Amino acid sequence: MSNALNRRQFFGSAIAGGAATLGLASAARAQSPNNRIVVGVLGLSRGARLAREFAEHDNCVVKYACDIDRNRAEDCAAAVEEITGDAPEAVQDYRRVFDDDEVDAVVLAMPAHWHAPASILAMQAGKHVYVEKPCCHNPHEGELLVDASREYGKVVQMGNQRRSWPEIRGGMQRLREGVIGNVYYARCWYANTRGSIGHGEETEPPDHIDYELWQGPAPRRPYRDNVVHYNWHWMWHWGTGESGNNGTHGIDVGRWGLGVDYPVRVSSVGGRYFYDDDQDTPDTHVLTFDFPGGKTLMWEGVSCNRLGVGGSRWGVAFFGDEGSLVIDGPRRGGYDIFDLEGREEESVDGPVGDTPHIHNFLEAVRNDAPDELNSEIEEGYKSTLLPLLGNIAHRTGRSLTCGEKGRIEDDADAEALWAREYEPGWEPEV
Numbered sequence: 001m002s003n004a005l006n007r008r009q010f011f012g013s014a015i016a017g018g019a020a021t022l023g024l025a026s027a028a029r030a031q032s033p034n035n036r037i038v039v040g041v042l043g044l045s046r047g048a049r050l051a052r053e054f055a056e057h058d059n060c061v062v063k064y065a066c067d068i069d070r071n072r073a074e075d076c077a078a079a080v081e082e083i084t085g086d087a088p089e090a091v092q093d094y095r096r097v098f099d100d101d102e103v104d105a106v107v108l109a110m111p112a113h114w115h116a117p118a119s120i121l122a123m124q125a126g127k128h129v130y131v132e133k134p135c136c137h138n139p140h141e142g143e144l145l146v147d148a149s150r151e152y153g154k155v156v157q158m159g160n161q162r163r164s165w166p167e168i169r170g171g172m173q174r175l176r177e178g179v180i181g182n183v184y185y186a187r188c189w190y191a192n193t194r195g196s197i198g199h200g201e202e203t204e205p206p207d208h209i210d211y212e213l214w215q216g217p218a219p220r221r222p223y224r225d226n227v228v229h230y231n232w233h234w235m236w237h238w239g240t241g242e243s244g245n246n247g248t249h250g251i252d253v254g255r256w257g258l259g260v261d262y263p264v265r266v267s268s269v270g271g272r273y274f275y276d277d278d279q280d281t282p283d284t285h286v287l288t289f290d291f292p293g294g295k296t297l298m299w300e301g302v303s304c305n306r307l308g309v310g311g312s313r314w315g316v317a318f319f320g321d322e323g324s325l326v327i328d329g330p331r332r333g334g335y336d337i338f339d340l341e342g343r344e345e346e347s348v349d350g351p352v353g354d355t356p357h358i359h360n361f362l363e364a365v366r367n368d369a370p371d372e373l374n375s376e377i378e379e380g381y382k383s384t385l386l387p388l389l390g391n392i393a394h395r396t397g398r399s400l401t402c403g404e405k406g407r408i409e410d411d412a413d414a415e416a417l418w419a420r421e422y423e424p425g426w427e428p429e430v
């Protein structure tokens with residue numbers, strides 16, 4: 001049976017356990033009609049799931065299901081109607097959502113090249129933002145995203161949902177209290193069996209797809225039949241590869257547990273070994289990050305073999321001078337503690353899912369209090385920056401030396417990849 005946390009279980013356990021993320025007073029506040037939050041959800045594959053989740057939260061109304069793919073917008077609107085009895089408006093153009101003064105917050109689950117530009121436009125239209133990971137396609141626009149959240153004073157959270165899982169928060173607290181001594185190394189990994197994306201052909205976009213709006217900020221390229229949907233993840237023009245995709249989750253937890261911010265050195269090895277096709281990004285990729293104070297983080301992504309580590313396809317192992325702690329390994333939402341000989345000393349199980357993270361976001365919006373977020377957007381950006389730097393190291397074939405705030409030093413080719421070119425007229429500005 002899945003140990004996914006549904007909304008009622010979360011509310012029940014949070015209230016019974018007195019979790020910091022939810023008290024009785026805030027639960028009552030959430031019920032008040034004055035505290036209704038109106039959201040628009042954009043990008044309706046991952047976003048369709050988020051739309052259903054937001055719709056299930058008390059006093060949260062999903063007013064728009066927006067996707068440049070008309071079929072996806074209509075399907076999502078119907079799915080939300082099944083839950084609430086009210087269908088959101090199915091729209092293709094994000095401006096319909098951003099221009100509506102009744103909308104308090106937007107949920108952005110479009111492709112990665114849209115994340116930071118759309119977040120900034122949404123804030124300029126007065127909206128709070130829940131943006132999927134990775135929160136930006138390149139470091140420059142991630143910095144702009146953080147600046148925008150300060151400039152416009154909005155609640156902005158990335159979809160790094162593990163930051164709100166109660167048992168993982170507990171595991172982090174144990175690390176801080178020294179349960180495995182001084183933590184000096186974290187290893188995180190992801191394994192999958194993804195297929196080939198083949199060789200695409202230039203065609204006309206299907207009628208139900210507005211390709212101009214799909215491209216948005218990215219410089220124009222002809223429509224190819226193996227990019228939309230999903231495969232853009234594996235092309236640098238729009239995506240960030242497995243490192244920015246699933247890597248961001250593990251790297252975020254690793255950085256959190258190590259208690260580090262910006263790296264001083266970043267290295268990458270790997271390649272596209274499995275298939276000969278249109279994919280730019282590696283299918284086998286190992287990144288290492290050294291931090292000030294003698295701490296190292298390693299991420300391994302193996303996209304074409306599910307072996308994983310220790311029987312688990314996803315995990316983060318922390319190494320301390322008195323033992324190790326493995327998060328989200330075999331039990332996903334929990335953690336295990338081992339001594340230096342690798343003998344298990346303790347095992348804690350925990351629920352998984354998006355509910356607590358969404359709840360945390362909605363409460364912060366209700367209170368207009370970005371500092372109530374479990375992971376404020378600057379933390380999301382720092383965790384996104386790491387795989388982006390790893391990708392730059394991969395693309396230049398050189399290890400990077402980084403200075404203040406992760407800025408690349410003494411490597412003009414690598415520094416040139418700090419930002420991207422935009423389609424004229426689409427440059428994000430704060």
Ligand SMILES: NC(=O)c1ccc[n+]([C@@H]2O[C@H](COP(=O)([O-])OP(=O)(O)OC[C@H]3O[C@@H](n4cnc5c(N)ncnc54)[C@H](O)[C@@H]3O)[C@@H](O)[C@H]2O)c1
Nearest residue numbers: 043044045046066067068069109110132133159214229230
């Ligand atoms: N937090 C998580 O656990 C999690 C899980 C899955 C995906 N994601 C993230 O969600 C994002 C989307 O991934 P996906 O797998 O759903 O990709 P996808 O390509 O399947 O879906 C993206 C959707 O966005 C739509 N879209 C594109 N431009 C748009 C625009 N201007 N306005 C509205 N809709 C637009 C597309 O038509 C498509 O339906 C990615 O960044 C991914 O990393 C996060």
